[in-house]
Structures are given as C-alpha cells and as structure tokens.
Amino acid sequence: MTELNRRQLLQLACLSALGGHLLPATAQDKPERARLTLAVGGKAGFYYLPLTIAEQLGFFKAEGLSLEIRDFDGGSQALKAALAGAADVVSGAYEHTIGLQARGLSYQAFVLQGRAPQIAMGVSLKTLPHYRHLTDLRGRRIGVSAPGSSTNLVANLVLARAGIRPHEVQFVGVGTSAGALRAFRTGEIDALSNIDPVLTVLEKAGEIRIVSDTRTLKGTKDVFGGPMPAACLYAPQAFIERHPATCQALANGVVHALKWLQTAGPSDIIKAVPEAYMMGDRGLYLAAFNKVRDALAIDGLMPEAGPATALRSMALVDELVRADRIDLARTYTNTFAQRAKLKFRA
Incomplete structure (x- = not known):
C-alpha cells in the first residue's frame, strides 16, 4: 500500500467518524434513486451556475443520476414544490433550512454552491x-x-x-x-x-x-456582517438518511463542477452555458461572470461561521426564527462534500 493510499484511507475513516449516525455511501456505491426531481428557482442566474455546469457537462450523469430539473421563478417557489412532494431535492438558499426548522421541519443542506449571495x-x-x-x-x-x-x-x-x-x-x-x-x-x-x-x-x-x-465577499460582509452561505443542495433529513448514495452522487456532481469552474476560461464558459442564459450578449455575460466568480464555493463545504451569520440575518426579518431555538448543526452537513472533495482533489 502506498503512502498516498494510507492517507486517503485515514481521511475516509475520519470522515466516517464525523458523520455520526449518518454514514454516506462510498464512491463505488450506486445511487438508491437514479431518477429524481430537483427544484430550483431561477436556474439561468449565476447563483446556480454550478448546478448548470454539472448538468450541461454530464457530471450528474457520470455519477449514475438522471435528474429532472424543474425551474421556478424564485427559490421560495422551488421550496414550495419540495414541500408539496413535487421535488426530492432543492437547489436553493441555505437560509431556507433555518426557516424550515423554525416551522418544525427538518431539512439539511449537504453541498454548497455559493459562498456569497451574489x-x-x-x-x-x-x-x-x-x-x-x-x-x-x-x-x-x-x-x-x-x-x-x-x-x-x-x-x-x-x-x-x-x-x-x-x-x-x-x-x-x-x-x-x-x-x-x-x-x-x-x-x-x-x-x-x-x-x-x-x-x-x-x-x-x-x-x-x-x-x-453582495456579489463579492467584501460586499457580503458589509451587508451581513460575516460570511453568508448562499446556494446549496438541500433536502429533507429523512431523504438524506434513506438515500446517502444518491446525495453523495449529487454532491460529487456539484463539487466536480466547482473544481471545473476554478480553471474555466471564457471560451469554456460560453461552450458550457446554454445560449439563452446569456440574454443575447456573450461579452456582457462574461463580464457579469467575472464579477461573481469569487462568490462561487470552492469545494462545496459550508464555512464554519456561515450558518451563524445566516441565523442572525434570518432572526432580523422572520419573527418565527429565534436564535435560541435553532439547532444549526441540524441544518447542514459537510460529510458528503468532504468525500466529494477527496474524489476530485487530483
């Protein structure tokens, strides 16, 4: 066994321990649900660019998934679709998991797409x-x-x-x-x-x-007072527990897209993104992309201080959100993103 393999096995063992009772599938396991529906609100925006890249470049397909992506006008409508049983997973704002917990519902983010709201x-x-x-x-x-x-x-x-x-x-x-x-x-x-x-x-x-x-990290700090996690994939905690290999496949697709975006040039973006998303002006689209590039997540991991920032913000505008009644540890998990990061580290 090489030293590299020993390190990888050690990292995987640590991740299993971190996962507690939730033990995601290994990279070799097939998704429990190969076909599933994902709801998103405003897919053409840069807010959801990692989702678009993972779809367009076949990263989800490579993980054994066949996704039906349903696009709505906004994130709140995508969430309503999930609540109504019309979607299995949502690509939406992390803070929705906090608002849902305040209403007695257990939803969890399992891979981050954006580290600023944009x-x-x-x-x-x-x-x-x-x-x-x-x-x-x-x-x-x-x-x-x-x-x-x-x-x-x-x-x-x-x-x-x-x-x-x-x-x-x-x-x-x-x-x-x-x-x-x-x-x-x-x-x-x-x-x-x-x-x-x-x-x-x-x-x-x-x-x-x-x-x-908030299209930059500095602007985000000015508005929210700290790092504010943005787009993520989230789902009912029960779904995540029943379908760990499916969630791992989804996380792998997103993290693969994030890694691709770190080195993608203008021509790569133009080729990958649907023409309709560019509003008839490729140059302008690329200029807009350069403004928000820094706001995209790096590896799908939730930043340590991010959830607390989101909770403070939600408590200011949602009377049902009480900071002393929210268990932030239940609103997200980094376990799937950690495994995906290992897979695409090379």
Missing part, C-alpha cells in the same frame, strides 16, 4: 431620478425574484438599515431574467433586488443605481 439591490434612474437615500424607497414597489426568496431577504436587510419595515414597501415577484428586466424598464417597479446577469445588463445600460451589493 444579490445586488438597485434603484431605477427612470422612476427615482432624484434618489438620495434608502428612505426614498418607503411606499415604493421593489422587485424580487419571488416573495420569500433570498432576494427578498437581502432587500429586507438593506431596508432595515434605514428603518424601513417590510410592510412599508410593496414586494413584487419578477423572476430572475427577462421578466425582471421588463418590469424594471417599464416602470412597474422602482427598485430591484436580484442576481446576475440581470444586474449587469441594467448597469451597462445606465438604468440602475446600485445601493447594496
């Missing part, structure tokens, strides 16, 4: 040409991907800084692509909290003034 908020230079301060948004219509989504959470946090309560504005669900652009440009909304490439399109056209930006 959400920016801006005001319309058309309907608010004389904007000076966030208080100017009181009584205005603010576009979000869908009510209850992460874009809504960010908007609430930004507004709270100015003493504006959620009921003092009107949130409008506009999606994350053409619908968001249309609502903004027609004056249906006065401000927008959304993801790229939509924001970059509006910035390039000189139609929006950005007032808050």
Whole structure:
C-alpha cells in the first residue's frame, strides 16, 4: 500500500467518524434513486451556475443520476414544490433550512454552491431620478425574484438599515431574467433586488443605481456582517438518511463542477452555458461572470461561521426564527462534500 493510499484511507475513516449516525455511501456505491426531481428557482442566474455546469457537462450523469430539473421563478417557489412532494431535492438558499426548522421541519443542506449571495439591490434612474437615500424607497414597489426568496431577504436587510419595515414597501415577484428586466424598464417597479446577469445588463445600460451589493465577499460582509452561505443542495433529513448514495452522487456532481469552474476560461464558459442564459450578449455575460466568480464555493463545504451569520440575518426579518431555538448543526452537513472533495482533489 502506498503512502498516498494510507492517507486517503485515514481521511475516509475520519470522515466516517464525523458523520455520526449518518454514514454516506462510498464512491463505488450506486445511487438508491437514479431518477429524481430537483427544484430550483431561477436556474439561468449565476447563483446556480454550478448546478448548470454539472448538468450541461454530464457530471450528474457520470455519477449514475438522471435528474429532472424543474425551474421556478424564485427559490421560495422551488421550496414550495419540495414541500408539496413535487421535488426530492432543492437547489436553493441555505437560509431556507433555518426557516424550515423554525416551522418544525427538518431539512439539511449537504453541498454548497455559493459562498456569497451574489444579490445586488438597485434603484431605477427612470422612476427615482432624484434618489438620495434608502428612505426614498418607503411606499415604493421593489422587485424580487419571488416573495420569500433570498432576494427578498437581502432587500429586507438593506431596508432595515434605514428603518424601513417590510410592510412599508410593496414586494413584487419578477423572476430572475427577462421578466425582471421588463418590469424594471417599464416602470412597474422602482427598485430591484436580484442576481446576475440581470444586474449587469441594467448597469451597462445606465438604468440602475446600485445601493447594496453582495456579489463579492467584501460586499457580503458589509451587508451581513460575516460570511453568508448562499446556494446549496438541500433536502429533507429523512431523504438524506434513506438515500446517502444518491446525495453523495449529487454532491460529487456539484463539487466536480466547482473544481471545473476554478480553471474555466471564457471560451469554456460560453461552450458550457446554454445560449439563452446569456440574454443575447456573450461579452456582457462574461463580464457579469467575472464579477461573481469569487462568490462561487470552492469545494462545496459550508464555512464554519456561515450558518451563524445566516441565523442572525434570518432572526432580523422572520419573527418565527429565534436564535435560541435553532439547532444549526441540524441544518447542514459537510460529510458528503468532504468525500466529494477527496474524489476530485487530483
């Protein structure tokens, strides 16, 4: 046995111990569920780029999975699909697992796609040409991907800084692509909290003034006060316990995509991403990608301080979330991502 094999066996043994009662399958085990449905809200956005890459480049297929990916206007709608039994797994915001636990439901994130929310908020230079301060948004219509989504959470946090309560504005669900652009440009909304490439399109056209930006790690810290985990794959804890090999295969696909994205060049991105996601402008799409590249997860692991940041933020905007009643250890596991990291380390 080589020294490398000894180290790998030792690492796997440690991971098994860390997993407690939940012992994920090894890389050789076949998924218990080869066919399953995954719900996502706004798949064309960079927020979910690792999911798109894993799908388009066949990384999920290579793990023995056949996925039906159902795309919704926002993360809250994708979550509703899972709650209704229409999806097995959700690709959505980590903080949803906290909100679900506060409502007596046990969902767990098992691989991270983004280490920053990649959400920016801006005001319309058309309907608010004389904007000076966030208080100017009181009584205005603010576009979000869908009510209850992460874009809504960010908007609430930004507004709270100015003493504006959620009921003092009107949130409008506009999606994350053409619908968001249309609502903004027609004056249906006065401000927008959304993801790229939509924001970059509006910035390039000189139609929006950005007032808050979590597309970078620094901007994320400014808004949330610490690292804020974003997109992840999450599922009911019961599903994860019954289908560990399936969850491992999903985690492997995402971590493979994250590794690919670390070295992908412009031409690689253009070839891998569906043309429809680029909104008719490849150059602009690549410019937007460069803005958010740092926000993508590196290895699928949840950052140590991330869950606590998410809990503090949720407690500010969701009256059902009480920090003293949430067990963060039950909202995520790093065990699957650790195994996937070992598989794709070379």
